[in-house]
Amino acid sequence: MDTGFPKQKSEVMLVYDDKALYVAVIFHDTIPGKRIFESFRRDYVFNNNDNFLSIFDTFRDQTNGYTFEFSASGAISDGIRSGETKNSEWDSKVELKLKNYPDKWVTEMKIPFKSIRYPANSQTWYTNFGRLDLKANEKSAWAPVPRQFPHSSLAYTGVLHFEEPLPKPKMNFSLIPYLYGGYHRNFEAGEEAGYRRDFGMDAKIGLSTAMNLDLTYNPDFAQVEVDQQVMNIDRFELFYPEKRQFFLENSDLFANYGNEKLTPFFSRRIGLDAPVLGGARLSGKLNNTLRLGFINMTTEKTAEHAVRNYTVLSLQKKVLARSNISFMFVNKEYASKPAGVSQYNRVAALDFNLASKNNEWLGKAFYHRSFQPGNPDKQYAQGTSVRYSKGNILVSLDQAAVGENYL
Known part of the structure; x- marks a missing residue:
């Protein structure tokens, strides 16, 4: 099925200041047993781990965007999305903290604004968040995505609206x-x-x-x-x-x-x-x-x-x-x-x-x-x-x- 609510719930919260976007996620886990991950290496294989994906289409062209992913081990994978392909060789200054609990795992991610590009006076992006839970054999997304497409598909994103315009991009x-x-x-x-x-x-x-x-x-x-x-x-x-x-x-x-x-x-x-x-x-x-x-x-x-x-x-x-x-x-x-x-x-x-x-x-x-x-x-x-x-x-x-x- 590619409709309905997931059995394993996830909560995503975003805040920002003049330097970075902060993404906090709570992954509820009701199935006993160890969480599945195979590597601590950066740019790991997405489908072999319990993990989370976020994608940001900062120019809202539904063609190019930035992906930030992390696994249950705390490994990070980031890249540039163009159409149906992702370039994982691009690395940003993203930071991640992870904490495990018996019934959930919690993460906080910091994405510096200077690591990405977005228009001046930007206040609206296209975005999506996805979770892959191998133990539950379930994948879920914030904005619904048909099962034949990956969570990172730029054709299926929701609207992320900031309360105030983002900090003016600096000429790095x-x-x-x-x-x-x-x-x-x-x-x-x-x-x-x-x-x-x-x-x-x-x-x-x-x-x-x-x-x-x-x-x-x-x-x-x-x-x-x-x-x-x-x-x-x-x-x-x-x-x-x-x-x-x-x-x-x-x-x-x-x-x-x-x-x-x-x-x-x-x-x-x-x-x-x-x-x-x-x-x-x-x-x-x-x-x-x-x-x-x-x-x-x-x-x-x-x-x-x-x-x-x-x-x-x-x-x-x-x-x-x-x-x-x-x-x-x-x-x-x-x-x-x-x-x-x-x-x-x-x-x-x-x-x-x-x-x-x-x-x-x-x-x-x-x-x-x-x-x-x-x-x-x-x-x-x-x-x-x-x-x-x-x-x-x-x-x-x-x-x-x-x-x-x-x-």
């Missing part, structure tokens, strides 16, 4: 410099002593309540979380998730083109075979129906590669209730023509993303065209997908075609 600025030095000497080879020293920085500047500028010079990605090891036994490359903070905010503006196996731009390739010299990234909302993304980055010259520049422009226009039309242009170009490799490679992409108001219809149609010296034929990629989901009915159709000279 952060600067993260680094400097390191080292001494090394190979005694066996009889080499002279050598010194290593380097420096760089990352900066994040809030240009407005919805537009952000990231800058980087000689970035140090050594502190980024390592990838999970995966054994690849086929001929297709693996797409590891982007974990570098420089690329995370509004990442859907660049990553949601094409499909899982066919994408015109994959940010993990930048800096993979040559260090990044520097770059800039602009992303956010121009208004409530138009979003902009722009990247310009340059990699250093190495023994195998000349200096390369990567430029990406992305525009997304909201249409209908929750759908959008997106355009992207990608340019990768060498500073000087290398032997045996095209000096440049360019791609233009046009995508239509369908999402009906009730989320029952989802789909995508795209056409991409690549450009390179000589402009050979068959430099295209196109695809169509549609899915219908209602009750116990799920129907989907996917189609794609790739020209032999695409990319």
Whole structure:
């Protein structure tokens, strides 16, 4: 059933001040036995734990939002929601306290306003709260959500109205410099002593309540979380998730083109075979129906590669209730023509993303065209997908075609 009241009741209370939103939750538990959780690790697997989810659509576009989740162990999982996908690599400064009792467990969560973006003079958000109780085999939500959709579906949210306008969003600025030095000497080879020293920085500047500028010079990605090891036994490359903070905010503006196996731009390739010299990234909302993304980055010259520049422009226009039309242009170009490799490679992409108001219809149609010296034929990629989901009915159709000279 996806109607009626849950057997395990939950109470959610919210208060706020000029610094943060505070969420207190009481989870009543009438079934004897230990609560179920498998991990204390951040960004745990949602469906394997007794847990709670909150989602906030601060711009009320029913397309993008922030999720804050926690399990019965006190583990936190937060991320950015875009359409039907969640990017868990984004981390906020959320704080959580949890207390267990025999008949309930109680939590308090603090979400700093500076960790999220919302319009000036904001007084109304869209939101939902959901609970998964594995022991009771029950999931419940504050705003009713049909059983075929997750609690985090932005198509099914309620209205959160604040008594007074929220504090004016501050134009955040952060600067993260680094400097390191080292001494090394190979005694066996009889080499002279050598010194290593380097420096760089990352900066994040809030240009407005919805537009952000990231800058980087000689970035140090050594502190980024390592990838999970995966054994690849086929001929297709693996797409590891982007974990570098420089690329995370509004990442859907660049990553949601094409499909899982066919994408015109994959940010993990930048800096993979040559260090990044520097770059800039602009992303956010121009208004409530138009979003902009722009990247310009340059990699250093190495023994195998000349200096390369990567430029990406992305525009997304909201249409209908929750759908959008997106355009992207990608340019990768060498500073000087290398032997045996095209000096440049360019791609233009046009995508239509369908999402009906009730989320029952989802789909995508795209056409991409690549450009390179000589402009050979068959430099295209196109695809169509549609899915219908209602009750116990799920129907989907996917189609794609790739020209032999695409990319």
